[in-house]
Amino acid sequence: MSLITVSRGTYSGGHELAQKLAEQLGYTYVSREQLADEAKRCGVPVDLLQEAIHKPPLSYQELAQERLAYLACVRVQLCDKVLAGDVVYDGHAGHMLLSGIPNILRIRVVADLDFRIHVVMHTMGKSQREAREYVNHVDLDRDRWSRFLYNVDWRDLFYYDMLVNISQTGINHALDKVLEMSQESEFQLGTEAKSSLTNLRLASWAQYQLLHDDRTRDLSVTINAHNNVLYVVGKPQEAERMPHVREVVSELEGVNDVRITLANGQILYLQDHFEQGDPAFADVLTLAERSDAAVQLMRLAGPDATPGAEFFDASTSHEEEAGIEVHDLVHPEPPDGEPVEPGDDLSVCAGAFEQRGRSAGAATFYGSADWLLSHLEATRGYSMVVLGDLFLSRSRTVRMRLRDQLARRFSYRLHVPVVSTQEISQKVRFxxxxxxxxxxxxxxxxxxxxxxxxxxxxxxxxxxxxxxxxxxxxxxxxxxxxxxxxxxxxxxxxxxxxxxxxxx
Amino acid sequence: MSAEAFIDLDLITAIRVIMLGFVGGVLSGFIGIGGAFFMTPGMMNLGIPGVIAVGSNLAQRFGKAMMGSGKHRELGHVDRKLGLFMLVSALIGIRLAVWFNTSLYEADNGAANAGAASDLYISAIYVVVLLAVAIGMLRDVGSSEGKGPSTRLAEFFSHIRIPPVVYFPTADIRVSFWLVFAVGLFTGFLAGAIGAGGFVGVPAMIYAFGVPTVVAAGTQLFLAIFMAAGGAIAYAWDGMVDLRLTVLLLFGSLSGVYFGTYGTRILKERTMRLITGLIILLCVVSRSFEVPVYLSRLEFWQLSANTESALSWISHAILYTGGIAGMAIILGAVLRSYKRRRAVQDLMRTGQ
Missing domain, CATH: 1.10.287 (Helix Hairpins)
Structure with missing residues (x-):
């Protein structure tokens, strides 16, 4: 099972490349337009959303629910297609639709502006000036669209595995190179990815149902799925309406259980190694309680820990899958507020968070922090990132420098505060x-x-x-x-x- | 300007100023704007000349803005370019307002009705501007069904393309320079005149330019530091800042601002708008009861001492009722939220 996403500017040859790729590989060709049509059939006001991007930013702030409905709907459609077989997806920043799914081959196709103007002049019969305006206009629209949906700059090469300049290489040569790369083992969707897709589909479907029920339409909830269990994080001030959420999603096909956490934000806590009794860990828990946030623990095992560098999300991981550690939450004794026994277990730490109503899951990531970052969309909903003890194999000075650099990159990409456990310690301890x-x-x-x-x-x-x-x-x-x-x-x-x- | 214009500060008055600061601090933390809309009329009700109340308030605003300027910038919520463009015209507006205020005050300084013209002028601007703000907020609560601010104005102004049109990267908008200049000038003028420029700056950025709300709030905070500094320096240059009042206000407002900020995390935007709109409306009603008194002192008509005293008492009562009720609602919500959080945490622990 494979998924290749092709992101491209208008008339840059990417559309042809995507179609030829699908033809040669025998994959299903899926375009953004097809998914948008299906979203329209589901009742999502796609035209309204596309219109809104031409208006001041305020206009599309009003369309937050419609945006979520669109994303949920197309995610379900795309997951279905990928789960049914190999797919080439033709659209801008399409891989962000499946944010967190590993092993997608992400291609960015570019072409020189003169080349694109020339193509527009010949295919659309426009003058050079009109063609230039047309290309710039469409590019701007695509930029706005991907910022609106994912809050990322889709032209940023950070988010791609391969860059192809069609005007330099020609389409056939580019096709050969992409075909060659698509055969690499790291771009085959393994069982972990399949499991993640299934979970993502379930979470998106639940989100879609909530947005279409009058009782839950306006609630601010985030949903993750794991092993047929839905993890819903809702706002404390909407606690009395959470039973409606349970009613709406618990009957969905494939849902075995619904766990609801109440929090106003979500903290991503990254560390090389989690150990109970670590004062920094207790500080993060205190911070979470004070800032009313749930915490997702993410252990960075590094790319060399296991071959293939699999990515998975805490809530979308699957314990039976090879190469991935999934951490069932273990409740330690004694609970709440009391000193905990020293240990060496992420699961125990996560259990402590769940006991205090602050858990958003736990996972181990087999890859570099940068690789993790390139798979996270900026709209993922983290309110803060906490960087704990990272780069433990390096000297203290190097470790601090690398962590500062990483903090800047996370802050730049995710637009959220990034703090170290040392800073938290200064903030919460007296x-x-x-x-x-x-x-x-x-x-x-x-x-x-x-x-x-x-x-x-x-x-x-x-x-x-x-x-x-x-x-x-x-x-x-x-x-x-x-x-x-x-x-x-x-x-x-x-x-x-x-x-x-x-x-x- | 003579030192005699400053009031005698006894312990009771000092405590009242601290309380004004505290209530203003809670409200300003809640609304995200200065709090002068409550503190300035409150100080005037204590017999402090309006021009000194505004000057001292601007100085405390400057101190408070310095303390809270970091967060939005860290989050990338400040459009520095937009802030700088608005600042230039805002400083001109402030200087104009200060010049006008102090000229009015000094024109009748020493006469029996000393300061009445200046107080009337400040009160009139206050009533007109804040009435419009309160009505706008309450109308939004009633009409938009919680969907956020209306976009009609932003769409209208987006068609105004008098060159040069400037691009502001963080806010991701293109606006005519002249529009930015006009809004900055007006914001600065209001900041200088009544100490409450943020009431115009933030909505203008949101409604007229289409700036996202968080960027508007962050940019206004950035702008507020320099505007408040400019205003404070301008008033201090003319001898119109009473540092004793500034210190007392800071003492109260810095103690209260965190409770108000906490309130924003637990109340819905619609409720926040409703509370804010009602408090501002009550402040406006309170101030409007003082207007006949100033007119009487300026001999537009004659009011007996008893009537003047009664009107002032009503003004006091409405202002304090509004401010204290608003503060009580916010603090009550904070307390309830705290209890609810504890209950939720207990529930999570016991699993029931």
Whole structure:
């Protein structure tokens, strides 16, 4: 089973390449237009969505539910087709539809602008100026469409396995190269991928049903599936409506159980190795509770840990599959708030999160962090990424440098805050030195207070009785300096006090 | 400007200013805008001349903005280019407003009705602008069925293409430079006049330019630092900032702002708009009760001392009722949410 996605600009030869690929390999050809037509038949207002991308960003913020319905619908369609056999998908950033599925061959087809203008002039009978405008216009539309759907720049080569310039290579040579690459073992969808596709289909189908039921249409939920179990993360303020969610999705074919977690966000916690008793781990749990988020634990095993570098999602993994560790949640003793026994088990850590209602699953990823990142769509819904102890085989200095670089890349790609466990520790723990700092800041705040109120007459004279420009300048400088100083001092005191009483 | 314009600050007044700061802080954390809409009239009700109330408030806004400027920038929610374009015209607007305010104040300084013209002018702008804001918010709550702000204005303004048209990358919009300039000027003028420019800046960016809400809020925060700094310096230059009030306001507002911010995480956007709209409306009604008093002092008509006192009392009562009720609703929701979270966590632990 294979899936090849071809992303291309208009008249760049990608369409022909995709069709020839399907013909030569005997794969099913699926285009974005076919999926859009099927979405229309499902009642999704596709035309409205496509129209909205030409309007200010505000317009498509209003269409969030329709966007989700479109994505859920086409994901189900595409999963069905891929599960039925080999597919060549022709559309921009199509692999993002199956975000998190491993071993897809992602081709980006480009061509020189002059080449594309020339093709448009000949096939559409347009002048050179009209052809140029047409190409630019369609490219812009595609860019907006993929940003709207996945919040990614589909032209970014980071998301592809192969770049083909048709105007340089010619279509036949490009075809040969893609055919050759498609035979590589790493681009064959294995049993893990099949399992992931099945889970993705189930989660998308459940999402689609929720969006089409009046009782659940406007709820903000994210759904993952694993082993015929649906994991639904809903908002705490919508807790009373969660029974409706259960009613809608529990009867769906293939659903054995529905587990609902209430959280306002989702944290992705990446680390080379999870061990209970690690203070950093407890800090992340505290952060999750304070920020009302569920945590997905992801152990980065590295590309060399197992051949083939499989990717899988915590919620879409399958324990029977070879090469993938799936972690059933284990509830440790003693529960809640008490010191835990040292251990070496991701499952136990994940179990602790579930016990506190903060689990969004756990998984091991056999690949580099960059590879993981290239498979994540920016709309995945993480509210934060936590980088724990990574690159453990490297020296401390190198480790810190690599982690900082990784943090920047995650922040750039996913548009969410990325913090290290050290930073979290500083944020959530209140040590004796913090207490000392608090005392110092309170004293300094009191000094500023006293200096203002014990010398009111002098202060007011300086502020108001302006005899010279220098005095005016001094008054303005005093206002700025004292305001900044007091705001910083007292603001920090309040923050520290809230941290002390665990209210943030 | 003389130091006599500053009020005598006894302990009771100081505590009232701190309370004003606290309530204003909770509301500003909740709404994401300054909080001057509550604090400025509250200070004026304490007998502080309007121009000093605005100046001192702008200084506390500057301090508060400095403390909260990092988060949106970290998230990439600040369109710096848009912020800088708006800042240039906003600073011009601020300077104009400060000049006008202080001129009005100093024109009748020393007379029996000292400051009345300035207070009337500030109150009039306050009532007109915030009434429009409150009505807009409440209408949105009633008509859009929680689907978010209307896009009609953004679509209308997107057709205005007076060159040069500038592209703003983070917001991903193209807008005529002149439109940005006009909005910046007006925002700055309001910030300088009543200390509440964000009420216009954020909706204008959302409704007129089509900027995504998070980018508008982030950019306004970025802008607010410089606008508040510009306003504070301009008023301080004219001797209109009472640092004692600024420190007291900061003391209260920095203590309250985190509770308001927490409230935004637990209340729905529609509820937030409703609460905000009603609080602003009550602030407007409160201020409008002071307008006849100022007119009387300016001898447009004659009101007895008892009537003036009664109107002022009603103004006080409405303002404090609105502010404290709003704060109570938000703090109540925060507390309920905290309890609910605990209950949910208990449920998760016991598995029942």
């Amino acid at each position: 040590r004796s030195r913090d207490a000392a700092m608090l005392v110092v800041l309170v004293v300094l705040s009191a000094v500023v207070f006293a200096s203002v109120f014990l010398r009111q007459d002098e202060l007011l004279y300086l502020l108001a009785e302006h005899k010279t420009a220098w005095l005016r300048l001094a008054a303005a400088g005093l206002v700025v300096a004292l305001t900044i100083a007091f705001a910083w001092l007292w603001g920090t005191v309040v923050k520290m006090l809230l941290r002390l009483v665990r209210f943030e």
